[in-house]
Amino acid sequence: MRNLLVGYMGKGSIVAGCLAPHPPHLVYAENPPQNEPVSEGGWEQLRWGYESLRASLEKVDYDVLVILSPHWQTYVGTHFIGLEHCASKSVDPVFPNLFRFDYDMNVDVELSRAIHDEAQSAGMAVKMMENPDFRVDYGTIVSLHMTRPAWDKPVVVISSNRGMSYYSSEVMQEMMAELGRATAKAIEASGKKCVLIASNSLSHRHFTTENDVPEDMSKEHIESHAMHLWDMRIIELMRAGKSQQILDEMPEFCEQAISEADGGAFSWILNAMGVPDHPAILHGYGTIIGTGNAIMEWPCHRWGEQ
Numbered sequence: 001m002r003n004l005l006v007g008y009m010g011k012g013s014i015v016a017g018c019l020a021p022h023p024p025h026l027v028y029a030e031n032p033p034q035n036e037p038v039s040e041g042g043w044e045q046l047r048w049g050y051e052s053l054r055a056s057l058e059k060v061d062y063d064v065l066v067i068l069s070p071h072w073q074t075y076v077g078t079h080f081i082g083l084e085h086c087a088s089k090s091v092d093p094v095f096p097n098l099f100r101f102d103y104d105m106n107v108d109v110e111l112s113r114a115i116h117d118e119a120q121s122a123g124m125a126v127k128m129m130e131n132p133d134f135r136v137d138y139g140t141i142v143s144l145h146m147t148r149p150a151w152d153k154p155v156v157v158i159s160s161n162r163g164m165s166y167y168s169s170e171v172m173q174e175m176m177a178e179l180g181r182a183t184a185k186a187i188e189a190s191g192k193k194c195v196l197i198a199s200n201s202l203s204h205r206h207f208t209t210e211n212d213v214p215e216d217m218s219k220e221h222i223e224s225h226a227m228h229l230w231d232m233r234i235i236e237l238m239r240a241g242k243s244q245q246i247l248d249e250m251p252e253f254c255e256q257a258i259s260e261a262d263g264g265a266f267s268w269i270l271n272a273m274g275v276p277d278h279p280a281i282l283h284g285y286g287t288i289i290g291t292g293n294a295i296m297e298w299p300c301h302r303w304g305e306q
């Protein structure tokens with residue numbers, strides 16, 4: 001009998017969304033073989049948070065990790081890595097003493113192009129990045145490594161078009177809503193199961209000097225009380241499933257907490273998941289050079305069962 005399903009596409013899905021911050025200190029503290037500098041540990045609460053996220057994702061069947069990083073900054077439109085394989089050394093420009101990392105990743109170019117095409121159809125300025133000498137940004141690498149250190153899943157890497165820096169928070173939000181919808185539509189048509197990653201800290205005011213021992217945890221704390229209040233507010237909103245309220249408060253959050261959500265990743269992921277009213281799971285919270293970082297998971301794969 002002829003199989004009528006051959007060639008049929010569709011019913012792909014976003015199985016989980018993650019807020020996965022990328023300070024290079026986390027990789028430095030983990031001492032993986034890919035990173036040159038050696039540490040005595042540090043930032044354990046956050047690293048245990050990532051451990052908890054990884055254990056949770058172990059129970060989820062998925063094909064691809066789709067990430068948006070605020071450190072791949074493209075001021076003319078949203079770009080997507082269009083190379084099958086990326087390998088090089090990534091050095092953090094601010095913390096070369098902590099992060100000199102040999103990365104090696106495989107890209108799902110088919111899905112990248114599908115999201116690119118959907119976004120283009122929606123009227124967005126987009127581009128496939130096909131420069132073979134391109135160096136992947138450290139934000140993408142840190143979040144991917146901490147989420148899945150085996151590097152055994154293909155990835156889709158999306159740039160930050162810096163809509164807020166170039167225009168305004170309102171324009172950034174509109175564009176990320178469009179990109180989120182395009183991402184969800186392309187994933188559904190692809191037939192693939194995807195985990196989405198927004199790679200950003202919450203409050204982002206940081207110290208301006210570094211200690212002699214970077215991992216000296218006696219020196220680590222939130223930069224100010226106001227930053228703590230913003231972080232706790234946003235975490236509680238995520239835990240309560242109040243995604244729309246987060247989007248409504250995003251302009252004030254970005255401005256007052258100097259949040260790294262200004263890169264658009266947070267707005268993109270909430271929109272890609274359909275602005276969920278389901279609660280997110282808090283896997284960990286901690287500060288890194290004074291910035292606030294939460295590791296969160298939206299377990300979308302469970303929502304159909306509820």
Ligand SMILES: [Fe+2]
Nearest residue numbers: 022071139260
């Ligand atoms: Fe960053």
